[in-house]
Amino acid sequence: MNSIHTIVRYKIILLCTFILISSVCYAQNKRKISLAYIIEAVKENSNSAKEAEVTYRKAKLNYEIYKYSYKPLLKLALRPINYNRNIIQRYLPESNQDIYRPQQTLFSYGKAIIEQKIGFTGGDLFLYSDISAYRSFGPNNTRQFTTVPIGLGYTQKLLGYNSYKWERKIENLRVKLITPQLAYELEGISSRACKLFYNILTIQKQLDLGKENINICDTILNHSILLEKLGRLTKSNLLQLKVEKLKAEQQVITLENKLSIAKMELFSFVNFPMDEDIDFEIPNSPKAITLSVDDVIGYSLENSQLIQKQCLEIVLAQQKIDKARKERYADMSLDLSIGLNQTSENLSKSYQSPLRQDVISVGITIPLIDWGIRKKNLKYAEELLHEAILKKEDIDAKIRREAHFLYRDYNLHLQTLKLIQENRKLAHTLQKESKERFIIGKENLETVLKANQHVEEIELDHIKALGDCWNDYYLLRQYMLYDWERNIKIDLECVQQE
Structure with missing residues (x-):
């Protein structure tokens, strides 16, 4: 009996070694791509980034046209x-x-x-x-x-209405929005690329776990056939194991198709040619934020594109009031x-x-009789200003609220990730020990399958928690336009250097 167990152990060791070597060789043939590489590539090559840069150049040209309009014109x-x-x-x-x-x-x-x-006199x-x-x-x-x-x-x-004066004020406000707007758009593109990247990582991890589950089922199945012949394992347990292997094989086929679709979506967004022989690296945890919640809210309010655009709307409404008031009587x-x-x-x-x-x-x-048209125009302009001010207050409150929630969620996701990483180590230890105990006949099949299922769940939870952390990381950067790791404001030069 002992000789049979020894032969079985040697076969299992050889099979696991062969599977490990094959998987390592296959993995070495694949090119690895990191999240940082994808973020850099999406800012340089994606159509979304190019469209944002075109919008930036158009705004710059529009401001240059305005400036040149104050140069002497010879015709x-x-x-x-x-x-x-x-x-x-x-x-x-x-x-x-x-x-x-x-x-x-x-x-x-x-x-x-x-x-x-x-411009001084209009x-x-x-x-x-x-x-x-x-x-x-x-x-x-x-x-x-x-x-x-x-x-x-x-x-x-x-x-007294000076159109050139208002034009100068408005255009100077618009030009201040140009560079931060591009940085804001590029950070938003990074956030979207991060979501697509982690969608691939989730499917890729499910696929790896599925293949590993097939290998484990093969290993246990080979040993279980001998145990069934020796009468130490029921036939129903053997059938259950075969069902688990078939389910894992079906899942692998489905996941391979989903992975190809997810890769195609990411490569299309980055504007790269499709390449199946690419693997995606699981990044480390992002760094904890070193700012207080008040700092996060302060940077978010200071650099918010929504608030700055609404300030421009307020100035436009003030322009309409000034024009309507000064042209009311004559x-x-x-x-x-x-x-x-x-x-x-x-x-x-x-x-x-x-x-x-x-x-x-x-x-x-x-105007002798205009039926109150000019008076109504002034009243309408005042209502536009009132509406613009109320909208700015709403945006201000929304930015404060969302920045606070985002700061809290980022810290909670980091804490959750830390707990999952500790649980991940315990789950793998439990999986290894239950499989070893099953091989020597000291553990039942249900415990082994539950241990495998727990490892699969915790690995997927780990990927999800990582994705939540990195997604919040880029959302915080976009909200604040501030890099807390380098303690600098995110502008166009900062984005280009990354």
Whole structure:
């Protein structure tokens, strides 16, 4: 009897050794990918990251266009030919009658102008020079040149609403959102990649446990056949073990398909070609947060994109109120230009002895009866501001609440992970001892199967807890835009260096 047990033990040892060597060789042929590598790759290659960068560049270009709009603008307006042939009506005072006769005219025009916005006053200053030529054909053939060698003009609204002032304030707020917005989007992309990564790790761990369960079932089954022949194991226990092995094989087939789909989803998101010969490393636990809950809430409020965007909405509403209030009673504008001009039948003479020209125009529009439209416009603008302020208060409260919950969940998940890691060691020890005791006939089959099931559950719990911790880690970074490990604010340069 002892010789039979010895032979069985040797067979089991050889089978386990062969399985271990085969699995190690197979694993060595696979390339390992870490979470840090995926996070770096998704920021560089994913379409989502590229779209965020395009949005960033568009916003930068929009701000540059705004800045360049305050640079002097030189332009040339030309109308080389304006030919007109028609029948015109003329009154003859000698005969006190109207006559109709054909007329042909040719008109040409050119103007060079330099424009400059004056942001302080909200007006436009311009310097210009123009020339026009007129010629008629027929019995009264005439030719005339009119020139303005130099002229200086200014146009301004007089009632106090300065659109350029508000434009500057709004654009300066928008440009402050550009870089943090890109960093926020990239951190959000990292969080999504982390979820996809841990989805793969969960399925991969289930698959590994399934394959290991098949190997364990094979080992125990080979030994159980001998025990059944010796009458030390019932046939029902042997059948139960075969059922467990078939269930494990079916699960492996299903999980292999799910793993391929999960990999395809991640590789599509990262914008990588599909590669089945890649394994994913299980990362270590993330570091505990070194900030207090008040610090987390403070950074979240300071760097929240939602709050900053809502502050911009408040300024836009204030702009509408200012415009509606200052345009409520009257609209007044000023157009002023001074310069020199001359006219002559000869081009050269049209620039000789120019005469001074002054143009001053003040326009006033006073609404007499508008049925309260302007008053209602002001009231509507005030309601928009009130709504924007209330919405900012709601966002502020939401950020405080979510930052607090996220901080608490992160710490709870770290504590849970630590307990699971301790339980994981005990579960593997129990599995090993129950299998060894079953082989020597000191443990029943149910205990072995329960130990295997407990190991499978605790391994999956371990992956889930790790995933929860890392997901909260990236969510906290996105919320705060602050890296507590390096004690620096997360901006575009920080994201690019990682």
